Amino acid sequence: MRPNFHELVRKRLPQLTRETAHEIADHLGDLYDDALRAGAAHRDAVAAALSALSDHAALIADPTAVGRLPSGAAPWQPGQSVTRSSRGGAMLVNLQRDVRYAVRMLRRQPGFAAVMILTLTLGIGVNVAVFSMMRAALLASLPLPDPDRLVAIASWTPQSGAHTDFSYPLYVDARDAASGLAGIAGYLSDAVGIATADQRERVVAEFTTSNYFDVLGVRMQAGPGFTGADERRGAALVAVISDRIWRSAFASSEDVVGRTLSVDGQACTIVGVAPPGFTGFVRGERADLWVPLNQFFPLRHRPDMLDRRNTSWMSLVGRLRDGASPSQLEAALTSALRGAAAENNAEWRMRATPASGGDTSLVEGLDRPLQLLMGVVALILVIMAANLANLLLARSYARQAEMAVRQSLGASRVRLAQQLIVEALVLATAGALGAVLAGTWVARAFEVRSAFGSTALSLSIRPDWAVVAFTALVSLVTALAIGVAPALGLRRVTATEALKAGGDMGRVVVTRARLRGALTIVQIAVSLILVVGAGLFLRSLSKIRAVDPSMATDRTIAATLNTTLRGYDEARARQFYSAVLGTMSAQPGVESAALAFVLPVTAGGMRTNLRAGSTTPPVDAPIEFDMVPVSPGFFRATALPLLHGRDFSAADSDTAPRVIVINERMASRFWPSRDPVGEMFKIGGDESYTVVGVARDTKYRSLREAPRMTMYLPLSQFHESSVNLVVRSSLPVDVTIAAMREAVRRADPAMPIYNVRTMAEHVDRSLYLDRLRARLISTLALLALALGAVGIYGVVSYTVAQRTREIGIRLALGAEPSRIVALLVAGGARLAIAGIAIGTGLSVWLARGLAAQLYGVTPADPIVIAGAALLLFTVAVLATYLPARRATRIDPMLAVRSE
Amino acid sequence: MVLAAIEDAPRHGYDIAREIDSRSAGVLRFHVASLYPMLYRLERRGWITGRWVERAGHRRRRYYRLTPEGRRTLAAQRAEWRDLIAALTRAAGLESA
Secondary structure, eight states: OOOOHHHHHHHHOTTSOHHHHHHHHHHHHHHHHHHHHTTOOHHHHHHHHHHTTSOOHHHHHOHHHHTOOOTTOOOOOTTOOOOOOOHHHHHHHHHHHHHHHHHHHHHHOHHHHHHHHHHHHHHHHHHHHHHHHHIIIIIOOOSSSSGGGEEEEEEEETTTEEEOOBOHHHHHHHHHHTTTTEEEEEEEEEEEEEEOSSOEEEEEEEEEOTTHHHHHTOOOSBSOOOOGGGGSTTOOOEEEEOHHHHHHHHTTOTTOTTOEEEETTEEEEEEEEOOTTOOOSBTTOOEEEEEEGGGSHHHHHOGGGGGOSSOOOBEEEEEEOTTOOHHHHHHHHHHHHHHHTTOOOTTOEEEEEEOTTOBOTTTGGGHHHHHHHHHHHHHHHHHHHHHHHHHHHHHHHHTHHHHHHHHHTTOOHHHHHHHHHHHHHHHHHHHHHHHHHHHHHHHHHSOOBOTTOSSBOOOOOOOOHHHHHHHHHHHHHHHHHHHHHHHHHOOOOOHHHHTOTTOSOSHHHHHHHHHHHHHHHHHHHHHHHHHHHHHHHHHHHHHHHTOOOSSOOSSEEEEEEEGGGGTOOHHHHHHHHHHHHHHHHHSTTEEEEEEESSOSSOSOOEEEEEOTTOEESOOSSOEEEEEEEEOTTHHHHTTOOEEEEOOOOTTSOTTSOOEEEEEHHHHHHHSTTSOOTTOEEEETTTEEEEEEEEEOOOOSSOTTOOOOEEEEEETTTSOOSEEEEEEEESSOHHHHHHHHHHHHHHHOTTOOEEEEEEHHHHHHHHTHHHHHHHHHHHHHHHHHHHHHHHHHHHHHHHHHHHTHHHHHHHHHTTOOHHHHHHHHHHHHHHHHHHHHHHHHHHHHHHHGGGGGGOSSOOTTOHHHHHHHHHHHHHHHHHHHHHHHHHHHTOOHHHHHHOO | OHHHHTSSSOEEHHHHHHHHHHHTTTSOOOOHHHHHHHHHHHHHHTSEEEEEEOOTTSOOEEEEEEOHHHHHHHHHHHHHHHHHHHHHHHHHHHHHO
16 A cells, blocks of 8 residues: 555654645655566565655755745645744754764864864963963952952052051051941961971961951851950960861861960960861962961060051951942041051041952962963964964865865855854864863962962962853854864855866965965964063063172072071070071181071061151151161171171170161162261151161162162161071082081071072072063963974975975976975965064064063063064974975876876 | 756656766765755755646646756856866876877
């Protein structure tokens, strides 16, 4: 019995229009009839007919078959059971097909796919890494409730900018004045040694007021936390530990509250455990301990410091109450504190700046370098994208025959372009997945240091929504960029051209070649930008290195001693110091041994800011100078020349009149026309010193700084519990170090001595950021250069392969091989020159933004630019020459015959 | 090829497939699922039109015929084919020389 094909088709493919179903059914019917006529059995004939429907994907994707009724057809009868797919449905099906097809194509060429995906992972991954770092260091908010209500509080003058240090009494005034608008807490951080019965560790602790956790919005995991009485003088010693310490030192035990923990030698009672994820307010530091302010070590021995108004040492943070605005807070604080701060500068005011990211003082210096890095890796991505686009272009040429046939069968260019872009998207997705994983791993492995350079910053880098969104965006843009290239190369290819595969005729080839050439020029231009950038930073680094700090860096060794680690009071510390110095000075071969609070070229130090006219002799502008307590012999130990007067001596004891040694700059500022030795220097009404010597200027904070004023004081008159032992000796380095360790051990066997370094190393360490920048950019520039070279090599190889027949014919006709090479090299050189020209223009324009980070080098340094251009040109010509030479070895006979 | 198949007379889908099959001596064969979408595409391009035709004694079937633009396209493509054949012939002639 003849089957009802109409019903069959409608049942099988209900989404077809009635007309299409009818047409198909007719076709099947004819197939059946023909099969029968050819002698097949009924069942086989039916099977033959139905097999024609097996791959109906194209059919149900066609908009006519599915989307609308052809004109003049019969209208729909009510009750028809045919469902109509919408246009959108057709598009979705198309997309599915394209994705499946793309995956199939890539599986067939695993090598090609692997190269593409790996390159994408690298290019996108590097961007993800830098973005993760930026996010962790600068962009992300702290894991606190309503972080936008947090503000950092500082005083401000137009002359010296923001000042973030406050004294305790001033804090109390601020807290009370603002109580209606905001809660204000104070804090500072420092490293401490903690110990339980079986573990010792050095951690970062935040010393805070008792309302700190309330203001930040942190709820204890366990225990009550601080109470109001904890920060006052004489209160019991308490501490709040972090989740990490709770887990590692106390095994997350339930009864941790009430147990004791030794903090810098003193037993504290644990009153709380901070929630996991909270590591303090200072960004870039991981705090594991919170202790009330009054336990800050200097306060242990000078508890009256808590009440002194003229010592500023803590930072303030506030949380705005509902409805209050930062400017309201600023106004209230300014009017309330003006009197308390004794400021008669009319422009002095208080500022409250949003601090949802916490205290950024440690990471502030990172924003420019990270932005720079971001720009660099973005450029690398551009180069890689150009490379990949070229690759895809070449591959699409190989599939030209397939494309042409499909076009002549009616596929539209739009559909084919769509498919190419989907292919690129599939690749980019694979690359993106790899990039997120690789990127965060790289970011974590990369140790970031602050401007202080001495400790690595602790940044919590993890893939959060922002990183994923960034990756998706970058991948999408990259995919579109590289997919567009071969799609553009598609033209309305006719059947004739389709069958001319490999030929060197036809506009198709020229279009492709032009596109490849343009991409190569882009690569070269971007490579030049990066090479110029690397050159600028390298030159800058060498100039910084050449700065003369005016002191000796050879034969001088330093180490750090911290008497608080052993719980010394001032008397014991002094004893210790003199014992160590005595032993070292007696050592044969040691020219000089001394102690210093900070060494030159150290980021950080003790700084005093004074208003205009507050000194004697007075100056009429606000001043800032460093104060450096040192022992006698410091200037000899560091070979820092004393220009006038004398060094400190044993006579400048604690009971003797106060003396200071000032540096040249300070001398010329306060006593411009006379020798200041013997003069009196007074700060305010009560601090007065006699100047006994003038020392040569050196670099105090960094080699790049502008000249600053410094005042040296005798350590005996200005005691510091943590100092650097600095020794100048003619002995070999390791012998001197051994002697230093022995001297310390003899004075106190349990005193740790750390951070042992030569002065040369010390100075070099201060250059850490600059060296890092230079190294990073140089590496990336080299990568870019390699990529650019590969790009050119590829283009020229490709041209040679394409034009094999033409070249072969020319050779057969008697052309000189060297002329052919010259022709090809000239072509490559033209691309290179174009790229270099564009790149130079862009470099000059972009480098202007770098001026602040460079030292002694102008952004448009001609030597660097010329060098970069020359380097790139050489590389380009070489990359052109090598494949060009291959052309000359083409056998003319083979070439003419080849396809 | 499809255009050529309906050059001399309108045909319906099955006939077109059979025509191409026989003209190419079995080398080219069309699948149902790719033939009709292609016909619809050509129709959308405006090179062919389809009409349902009822003839006495026959089922209703859809016949396709060339449009004037279709004829022009066919002529142009034919010309290119001729050029290609000539070029290939010349190249082949060179080779044996």
